[in-house]
Amino acid sequence: MSDYLIVDCALFRESLSAALDGEEGPLPEAEVDRHLRECGACRAWQEEAARLRRSMVRQAPAVPDLTAAILATAPSPVREKWAARIALAIVGLVQSGLAFAEFLEPGAEHAGHGGGLSVIHLSNESAAWNLALGIGLLWAALHPRAAGAQLPLFGGFALVLGVVSVADVSGGQVGAGRLLTHVFLVIGLVLMFVVHREHRRRPAPAPSTADALGTGDDDLQLPEQGQPAPPAAIRHRFPRRPASRHRAA
Template sequence: MSDYGSVDCSELRESISARVDGEQPVVPEDVLDRHLTGCPDCRAWQERATALRRLTLVREAPQVPDLTAKILAEAPVSRPQRWGLRVALGLVALVQSGLGLAELLGADVGHAGHGTLAAAVHLGNESAAWNVAVGIGLLWAALRPATAAGLLPALGGFVVVLGIISGVDLTTGEVALDRVASHGLVVVGVALLVAVRRQHKRRPAPHSADRLPVPGDDATSSPETSSPRAGDPPQRRRFPQRPTGRHAA
């Protein structure tokens, strides 16, 4: 059946489908309207095509079970923040700082020992233990740059207090200049610690997983995205991510 020259219904239905999809039909609009008026099969076909397009664009969301209660029941309950240990640590820090300040001011805090010689030996052992601890901390920061920020308050405070005490002792003549100069290594270590922390802080963050090229994906394996460009920061090698089922709720 056709009223447009030698064109049959199948060819006209291509134009009807284009009009349903919002495209420009090949056959003129008035020809399609006249054909639909006299062809009930094409009118029915157009109605089915319109209904099918409506179903593909707007449809009811599928019914899924409500798992809210189950998820909330199995999710780990957030524990309230406990301040007991932190308060105790703060008290120990205050007492330790007070003992050191009292010793600097000349008060007897029990470090005199049993005699002058024993006190001097013990004080030397304490100084040696502290130097070893400082060396271990700096070495750990060199291996793990992220820990440099945690060492800065302790070692920075130590250098500041040591500098003040050394200046006072030099003024009063209680210590020689070469002895004070021996503390320069700690000052250099703290300066390098600050530099390592800043370098680690400025390091670019790794790309997120959704921006990494996926093997076999033509859209992300193009030369523009697969090969690094000049000036781009180097990307670190990433390990495969764990499956979602192994992640905590």
Template sequence: MDCLTCREALSARLDGEQEPVEPSRTDDHLAGCRSCRDWQARAAHSARLLRVRPVTQVPDLTARILDEAPLPARTPGLVPRVLLGLVAVAQLGLALAQIFGTGPSSHGGHGGGPLSLHLFNESTAWNLALGIGFYWAAWRPRGTTGLLPVLTGFVVVLLGYSTHDLITGAAPLSRVLGHGLVLAGWLLLIVIRRAHRDPAPGAKATQDATRHLGLDDEPPVAAEPGDEPRTGRHLRPAGRHHAA
């Protein structure tokens, strides 16, 4: 074996590649060739210098990063949600009192025939549904989106009927004031809805980061010939487009 072939095999060995000749032949040549042994030592040293380098010194930015880190986001509308949860408990208690006959307007003390009993059952079911709806909205604030339209219509009609019943004396004031739970729950739903009508998750953070980096101050990019004019407005996500 000549020195050129031996050194080619040693280079492949250093790189972890397959040697062009049998490794035993390379080792036999190294044992009798001092020049190739010196070349192998220099090649191994150079390879180590290329693979292992000192770690680059970087400044410690821990304090700066902690100072500029945003504060943990607070849960929006937490107090109204707690209050709505209490209203839900009270509303469920009212419905259960009607179901088990322990309230002032229960099955046991309700008379007036089958139709009146059926109307009372509807009222009990509605009170139970309201309690469940209030609890769900307190736990999942996004649920106010579907609950508010229904409850708004109910409150408007209920206020009209309650005003009429008070004027004509068809219902006592104590009975009308009993609807205060529904009115309180409705108002709390509006407050919670306003607190949770933020943009999509991550949109505000992206806008803040863009403003912080100054990306929104970049000059407009000149349009290429044939390109559509750019208005500078953000395009809506494709998922929000109406189907054709």
């Protein structure tokens, strides 16, 4: 009896299965071929395994190359505009610097109004508000998407401040030096609006890319596309307890 007959056919069939998958089996190929010539059961098993593999492996549907069409319809890259953002950041730093200067000399701007401690608190409150405005300008310069959300706040504050400033100038209650500090707020508001507009003008990908390329749903047919998808299993967040329990008799 030859040596290959001593070995169980399962080992040869393992080598045949590995060969069908393009892998290397546990036995040499020459020994497997010699066994196939003399073992009809293994030859039948190999033919059945090959037939089953061909029935399970399906050819992928042909998909057209859309690279050129996508590149043709894609928007050209837009160069980032940094001038307005840099100017807005500078204005934010200046606004924050004015607030810190007011913190270092509390009550200097309101010295002529009297009031002692209340004037100092009023000055600190004004400095805190100016510092918050400076931080808001810096944040809009770093994150242009947030500029639009801050425009109503800055615009409303500038409007009310302008009306109050006109009334104070008419009554002689504020000097020209104090009014000049409000110029940076107006400049920052204008720059914030510019940054917001530039951010909105950046192109976004079109939602109907398939329609623009002329590749609708009728062009690509996947196998078994008309069959309805199986319903998804309902998953509960918490395990459900049985409705009732019965004791065994």
